[in-house]
Amino acid sequence: MNVIAIDGPAGSGKSTIARALAARLGVEYLDTGAMYRAVALAAMERGIAGTDTAAVGSLARELALDVGEHGVLVDGIDVTAEIRSPEVTAAVSAIAANSEVRAELRARQREWAVQRGGGVIEGRDIGSVVFPAAILKLYLTATPRIRAQRRVAESGGDVETIERAIAVRDAKDSTRTDGPLREADGSIVVDTSGLAIDEVLTTIEALLNGAK
Numbered sequence: 001m002n003v004i005a006i007d008g009p010a011g012s013g014k015s016t017i018a019r020a021l022a023a024r025l026g027v028e029y030l031d032t033g034a035m036y037r038a039v040a041l042a043a044m045e046r047g048i049a050g051t052d053t054a055a056v057g058s059l060a061r062e063l064a065l066d067v068g069e070h071g072v073l074v075d076g077i078d079v080t081a082e083i084r085s086p087e088v089t090a091a092v093s094a095i096a097a098n099s100e101v102r103a104e105l106r107a108r109q110r111e112w113a114v115q116r117g118g119g120v121i122e123g124r125d126i127g128s129v130v131f132p133a134a135i136l137k138l139y140l141t142a143t144p145r146i147r148a149q150r151r152v153a154e155s156g157g158d159v160e161t162i163e164r165a166i167a168v169r170d171a172k173d174s175t176r177t178d179g180p181l182r183e184a185d186g187s188i189v190v191d192t193s194g195l196a197i198d199e200v201l202t203t204i205e206a207l208l209n210g211a212k
């Protein structure tokens, strides 16, 4: 399987880079954060508390989840926009810390890759836990201020407030016991702070050619 794993914190450029890299390579791309967000949204809509780990775990196992280029469907309903709401963003860290949810979503991510013979997969634990044997493991990063500015450019808001919110989410994602956000063994760190998208892609393609 030819998996390219891209991990890193919010606003590091993962989604943009993963999507563009997949297009250049002619392979598919999987946004695993969208899967955690979809479970968080489904729990909210069903009135299941994020703290009810067993109920959220069962929900994750039962949901029909379809995450792809066309968007995100949960039980056949398009929730592509809803999963990006501030409410879901605030609720998702607790869902992502649930080991039952992580076990289920990791199994689905591996299945996705097996069906396609690989692809570009982005998240927090892709190189460290889900695909430790990926052909290339990247850890994207950028300064907190630049990450916040990118979020503001995408969805508006105040840079300082967003920078604080990102710091809170990073802390939760990095300190959970199951699959914390960290640089995977063998991963290559790419600081995207001063780089344009094309420059990051050129850097990655050079790494990929070296990895072959």
Ligand code: DC
Binding pocket: 010, 032, 033, 034, 036, 037, 092, 093, 096, 122, 123, 124, 125, 126, 169, 173
């Ligand atoms: O990349 P994102 O912001 O859409 O991710 C949403 C949340 O899901 C974020 O809090 C981190 C978590 N996540 C995770 O724990 N593991 C992944 N592989 C992907 C995302």
